Amino acid sequence: MSATLFAVQTLNGLQLGILLFLIAAGLTLVFGVMDFINLAHGVQYMLGAYLAVAAYAVTGTFWGALVLGLAGALVIGLLLEVLVFRHLYDRDHLDQVLATFGIILFLNEAVKAIWGSTPLTLPMPEVLDGSFELMDGLLYPVYRIALIVAGLAVAVLLYVLVSKTRVGMLVRAGATNAPMVAALGVDIRRLFMLVFGFGAMLAGFAGILAAPILVVEPGMGDNLLILAFVVIVIGGIGSIRGAFLAALIVGLVDTLGRGFATDIAKLALSPSAANDVGPAIASMLIYVLMAAVLFFRPSGLFPARGG
Amino acid sequence: MTTIPPKTPPQTSPQAPVEAPAGMATAPVAASRRWTRETLIALTAFALFALLPVLAAGLEDTFMVFFAIRVMVFAIAAVSLSLILGFGALVSFGHAAYLGLGAYSVAILAEHGYWDVTISLPVTLLVCGLFAAVTGAICLKTRGVYFIMITLAFGQMAYYTATSLSAYGGDDGLTMWGRTEILGSGMLSDRTTFYYVVLGVLIFCYVLARMIVASRFGRVLQGAKQSEMRLRAIGIDPYWYRLVAYVIAGMMAGLAGALLANAAEFVSPAYMTWHRSGELIVMVVLGGLGSLAGSIIGAASFLVLEELLSHVTEHWRLIFGPFLVLVVLFGKGGLMALIPGGRKND
Amino acid sequence: MTEPILQLDDLTKAYGALKVTDHVSIDVLPGEIHAVIGPNGAGKTTLIGQISGALRPDGGHVRFDGRDVTALPMHARARAGLARSFQITEILPAFTARENVALALQARAGHSFRFLRNVSRDRDLNERAGQCLAELGLAERADIPAGILSHGEKRALELAIAIACKPKLLLLDEPMAGTGREETDRLVEVLQAMKGRYAMLLVEHDMSAVFALADRISVLVYGQIVATGTPEEIRSSARVREAYLGEEAAA
Numbered sequence: 001m002s003a004t005l006f007a008v009q010t011l012n013g014l015q016l017g018i019l020l021f022l023i024a025a026g027l028t029l030v031f032g033v034m035d036f037i038n039l040a041h042g043v044q045y046m047l048g049a050y051l052a053v054a055a056y057a058v059t060g061t062f063w064g065a066l067v068l069g070l071a072g073a074l075v076i077g078l079l080l081e082v083l084v085f086r087h088l089y090d091r092d093h094l095d096q097v098l099a100t101f102g103i104i105l106f107l108n109e110a111v112k113a114i115w116g117s118t119p120l121t122l123p124m125p126e127v128l129d130g131s132f133e134l135m136d137g138l139l140y141p142v143y144r145i146a147l148i149v150a151g152l153a154v155a156v157l158l159y160v161l162v163s164k165t166r167v168g169m170l171v172r173a174g175a176t177n178a179p180m181v182a183a184l185g186v187d188i189r190r191l192f193m194l195v196f197g198f199g200a201m202l203a204g205f206a207g208i209l210a211a212p213i214l215v216v217e218p219g220m221g222d223n224l225l226i227l228a229f230v231v232i233v234i235g236g237i238g239s240i241r242g243a244f245l246a247a248l249i250v251g252l253v254d255t256l257g258r259g260f261a262t263d264i265a266k267l268a269l270s271p272s273a274a275n276d277v278g279p280a281i282a283s284m285l286i287y288v289l290m291a292a293v294l295f296f297r298p299s300g301l302f303p304a305r306g307g
Numbered sequence: 308m309t310t311i312p313p314k315t316p317p318q319t320s321p322q323a324p325v326e327a328p329a330g331m332a333t334a335p336v337a338a339s340r341r342w343t344r345e346t347l348i349a350l351t352a353f354a355l356f357a358l359l360p361v362l363a364a365g366l367e368d369t370f371m372v373f374f375a376i377r378v379m380v381f382a383i384a385a386v387s388l389s390l391i392l393g394f395g396a397l398v399s400f401g402h403a404a405y406l407g408l409g410a411y412s413v414a415i416l417a418e419h420g421y422w423d424v425t426i427s428l429p430v431t432l433l434v435c436g437l438f439a440a441v442t443g444a445i446c447l448k449t450r451g452v453y454f455i456m457i458t459l460a461f462g463q464m465a466y467y468t469a470t471s472l473s474a475y476g477g478d479d480g481l482t483m484w485g486r487t488e489i490l491g492s493g494m495l496s497d498r499t500t501f502y503y504v505v506l507g508v509l510i511f512c513y514v515l516a517r518m519i520v521a522s523r524f525g526r527v528l529q530g531a532k533q534s535e536m537r538l539r540a541i542g543i544d545p546y547w548y549r550l551v552a553y554v555i556a557g558m559m560a561g562l563a564g565a566l567l568a569n570a571a572e573f574v575s576p577a578y579m580t581w582h583r584s585g586e587l588i589v590m591v592v593l594g595g596l597g598s599l600a601g602s603i604i605g606a607a608s609f610l611v612l613e614e615l616l617s618h619v620t621e622h623w624r625l626i627f628g629p630f631l632v633l634v635v636l637f638g639k640g641g642l643m644a645l646i647p648g649g650r651k652n653d
Numbered sequence: 654m655t656e657p658i659l660q661l662d663d664l665t666k667a668y669g670a671l672k673v674t675d676h677v678s679i680d681v682l683p684g685e686i687h688a689v690i691g692p693n694g695a696g697k698t699t700l701i702g703q704i705s706g707a708l709r710p711d712g713g714h715v716r717f718d719g720r721d722v723t724a725l726p727m728h729a730r731a732r733a734g735l736a737r738s739f740q741i742t743e744i745l746p747a748f749t750a751r752e753n754v755a756l757a758l759q760a761r762a763g764h765s766f767r768f769l770r771n772v773s774r775d776r777d778l779n780e781r782a783g784q785c786l787a788e789l790g791l792a793e794r795a796d797i798p799a800g801i802l803s804h805g806e807k808r809a810l811e812l813a814i815a816i817a818c819k820p821k822l823l824l825l826d827e828p829m830a831g832t833g834r835e836e837t838d839r840l841v842e843v844l845q846a847m848k849g850r851y852a853m854l855l856v857e858h859d860m861s862a863v864f865a866l867a868d869r870i871s872v873l874v875y876g877q878i879v880a881t882g883t884p885e886e887i888r889s890s891a892r893v894r895e896a897y898l899g900e901e902a903a904a
Contacts, residue, residue, distance in 0.1 A: 037452050039585075087636055093452055094398050098592055099635040101585045106628025113622045226463045226581065229456040237452065276474050283467035287460050291445050294457065298448050523765040523772045526748075530756050533745040540705070540743070541757040541818055542731035543765070551766065 004138045009259040010252065011134075015144055017251025018151030022206035023224055024231040024243040025158060026199025032238025033174040033195050036085065037093050039100040041203055042225025043107040048073045048204025049211040049220065050111055053120050062125035062212075069208045070201055077200020081193055089192065104222070112218040122211035147209050154205070155244055162240050171195060227254070230286055234293045236300030246301060250286050257285040348646060349513060349600040352607075356506050360499055369498075373570075374614065376502055379509045380566045382606040385590040386509075387559035389602035390516050391552050392591050394525065396532040398455050401442075401462025402587050405435050405557045407469060407579030409564025414483045414574040415475055422488045431565045432558045438465070439557030443550050462584050469576035480575025487569055495569060505566055509603075512559050516599050519555065528552050589631060595641030604642050656719065658683050658822050658852045659704070659735075664713035666699055673699040674710065675876035681822060681852050686844075688855040688863045691873035697856045698740065700873065701826050704854065705737045706730040718821055731760075736820035738811040740827040746800030750791055750810050753799050754782035757817040785817045786810075789843055805836035812843065816851070823853040829862055841865055864888070 027041045052069030059065060084103065088096050124143050131139040162168040170191055174181045182188045207221070214220070231250050235242025262278030269277060293301065356379060363371040384406055391397040412431040421427065442461040446454055475481045486495040495501045519525050531538050531545035538545050568574045577583075586609065594605025616623035638644075657680035666674035673696040681687045691697055702708035704715060706727035715723045722730050731737075745753050755778045759765055772778065786795050789809040794802060799810055808828060815823055828844070829837045841862050844853070848866070857863050863870065864884045871881040872893050880886075880893050887893050 031452065035452075037455060084632055084636075091635075093455060094392075094588075094592070095635050097398065097400065097455060097585075098589060099632045101589070102628045102631030102635070104585075104628070105624040105631065109622050109624035109628065113625060222581070223463075226459060230460050233453060233456050233460070276472070279471035279473070280468050283471050284464050287464035290457070290460055291442075294445060294449060294453075298453075518771070519768050521771045521773065522769055523759050523767040525768075526752070526756055526759065526772050527765045530745050530748065533747055534743055536707075536739075537743045537745055537814075538756075538760075539727040540731055540737050540739070541760045541814065542728050543756075543760045544726070544728040548765065 013252035013255035017248035019206045021247035023203050024228040026202040028232040028243045030199050037096050040103040042221030044200045044203040045207040046221035048207025049216045052208040053122050073204025074201045078197045081196045108218050119215035119217040124212040230290050236302040239302040242302030254286050257282040345600045352603050376570050378607050378610050379505045380563050382603040383509050383512050383563035384560045385602040385606040387556045388587050389591045391556045393597045395528045399458040400455050400584050401458040403579045403583035404462040404465035405560035406564040408435050409561030410568035410574040413565045413568045414481050417483050424487050424489050431561050435557045435561030439554040443553035447549050466579045483572045595643030598643045601643040660716040662714040664710045666710050672876045679871050681854050684849045685868045686853045686866050688867035688870045695873040696876040734821035736815040736818040737824040742807045744799045749796050750799050751782045751795040754785050754817045757814045785813045789813045805832050823851045825855045829859045
């Protein structure tokens with residue numbers, strides 16, 4: 001494993017981490033503030049990508065696709081909130097799981113019915129199409145660098161929003177003690193809707209950013225949803241800071257693990273055995289990590305709620 | 308107007324309030340009547356299953372038998388999930404992993420030439436029991452939504468492991484060239500014999516689950532669901548009871564997986580996707596939480612509905628998804644509540 | 654002098670700068686009813702938590718029945734013979750009253766890893782549960798789901814569950830909380846009848862109940878025990894009046 005390969009894999013890991021953070025941020029806020037487990041968050045990521053593809057067909061530019069895609073993700077998120085989710089806030093987790101599972105089935109299938117099962121792509125914006133010499137002999141696509149930068153910018157923005165603004169303060173207070181916030185006379189319903197729409201938009205944003213480098217296909221959000229769950233469990237439910245840190249850790253561990261597990265296994269095993277065992281170990285790594293974190297800290301790295 | 312979600316009070320288990328009101332509304336005599344009704348429904352289901360091959364032979368419909376085998380296999384898995392979900396309020400979102408583990412145990416042994424049930428059965432139970440014990444020990448340290456997500460994550464771990472088993476087909480799965488043998492005899496390759504063996508296993512699992520629910524152990528499990536604090540105060544630590552229940556459920560689902568592998572003579576990672584875990588939960592809830600016979604009914608209705616809808620349109624999930632949302636929002640008590648003789652809706 | 658069944662030795666607990674248990678040392682003798690009273694916010698609930706094992710003290714020891722149980726979790730203390738009732742009723746609402754009590758008896762009998770025999774047909778268990786219920790006047794209500802019992806009946810059921818554990822000490826956390834006059838009188842009678850059979854640590858707001866039942870009373874104010882003595886001593890103590898009763902009268 002050369003240094004260049006390692007550098008590339010590290011960047012790829014960061015990039016996955018950033019995508020995971022964008023998805024996990026909404027998920028962890030929605031859970032922290034509303035005590036609501038939303039399995040359909042992954043399909044919101046998928047919708048972002050599909051809406052962008054559709055908007056690209058109309059506008060012909062990536063930026064048009066980005067803006068319309070975000071607006072679409074927001075609208076659908078709010079629509080789902082009003083139609084379904086708000087009726088589930090005071091239900092138990094099992095009901096929430098089932099209803100949002102139903103929405104996943106529906107939206108995955110709807111996407112299949114509308115756009116078909118064949119993977120689609122979203123062209124990169126021309127400005128960002130090209131490569132960048134990071135170090136000697138290491139070319140890295142500009143778009144991927146831009147993705148990482150954009151993600152970091154959103155993380156900073158989110159941090160400022162949550163820690164410096166009034167709404168952010170309410171969200172933080174809501175994550176710790178919703179009844180208290182309601183007692184202060186805050187319209188909790190509006191706050192919930194706001195957080196929800198925002199989370200849906202973030203997931204959609206992640207989907208749009210991912211569209212040019214990953215394939216756009218039905219069910220693309222499902223696996224990322226599980227990874228996002230791992231992220232918020234490790235980070236501590238309700239904590240943006242925890243989600244950010246855990247997303248980067250999970251992104252790096254998963255990517256580097258897949259990149260190098262077979263090579264590492266070869267140190268101890270015969271090449272053919274290593275080829276068998278390596279990928280299996282790599283796919284387990286983040287779950288082992290999660291189990292280890294939970295074993296020592298049952299409420300994650302940065303528990304937002306006491307106890 | 309308050310729409311505050313009920314933040315979990317520290318001293319009760321998160322799922323505790325779910326079942327309680329239903330129990331409260333019941334008149335005292337209803338408890339025993341409910342059990343009789345449960346028995347009648349189960350007996351009816353078993354009788355229908357027993358008669359089905361005869362009927363199918365009359366209609367010369369072989370698909371029906373295949374389909375019924377599938378229904379019974381998933382009914383076993385649903386009963387096993389029902390044990391921990393319905394009676395222990397443990398929302399396990401990784402239960403399909405056991406289906407897959409059981410199936411792979413049988414298929415991998417067969418791949419290496421071990422076909423006999425005297426080997427494959429103990430190995431299947433051991434593999435599933437061990438996986439349940441190790442992951443359950445970690446999962447059960449957590450509560451509520453953490454538990455849901457962690458069981459889901461472990462389920463995915465099993466899934467990805469299966470997809471990376473390139474020696475055993477990886478993503479494509481693994482074909483079993485035959486069925487499990489019983490003491491050297493290939494009697495299971497006869498469809499009707501296999502059918503009745505599956506039915507026998509279903510009845511066995513159902514009876515076992517009912518005995519467990521009614522036992523001292525079952526009472527602890529159901530008590531822990533209502534108030535963990537109360538159990539601690541009388542000297543019971545619910546953790547170990549939940550873990551044992553989790554292991555039993557895992558082994559029972561593994562048994563279903565072993566039968567599934569035999570029914571299809573094929574195994575694939577698709578058996579353990581998280582969608583499958585979700586569907587198992589749907590089956591249990593559709594049938595009615597807290598009823599084992601309901602889980603059988605739930606599994607049957609789910610699969611029949613899937614079959615019927617997929618004849619209507621290829622995109623049957625477009626109908627099933629919203630249906631599920633409506634069931635959650637407006638249906639209470641599942642299908643068991645619709646069968647006459649139950650408690651009236653008040 | 655007889656060995657105390659429960660001994661709190663220099664117990665301390667603080668939340669940040671707030672000392673909720675401040676060097677508390679009290680004991681309960683076998684057969685004795687020792688009441689702890691104090692104004693709201695005195696730290697009674699925290700103290701109960703530390704005795705029952707729900708909370709770990711920052712310092713000091715809890716000795717129960719001759720051994721140090723400070724590090725034991727709640728369920729282990731319960732097995733050692735420390736039964737408690739809860740301030741906010743904590744029963745199993747979907748179970749009948751009899752099943753609630755039977756579960757306590759079952760826990761008392763050892764582990765419950767018994768999977769096959771139907772527990773609702775366990776005649777011995779049911780009969781003994783019935784006896785515990787009868788002792789608290791709940792015989793008629795035995796087969797009603799606990800969730801639909803009246804508030805007073807639920808309070809009585811809490812006690813029935815506690816005595817089913819055959820405890821060496823009953824830790825009673827405001828057993829009269831929320832009950833009407835009549836029900837309170839009945840519960841006082843019941844506790845009076847049980848007096849001597851079990852040692853009791855009674856935390857209670859109802860002063861007439863406390864003075865009617867207690868052998869000794871300790872007064873807890875801002876986490877500290879300001880006085881311990883017989884009801885007469887407490888009634889006449891100027892310090893208690895000033896610290897507690899006066900405050901109540903002024904309120």
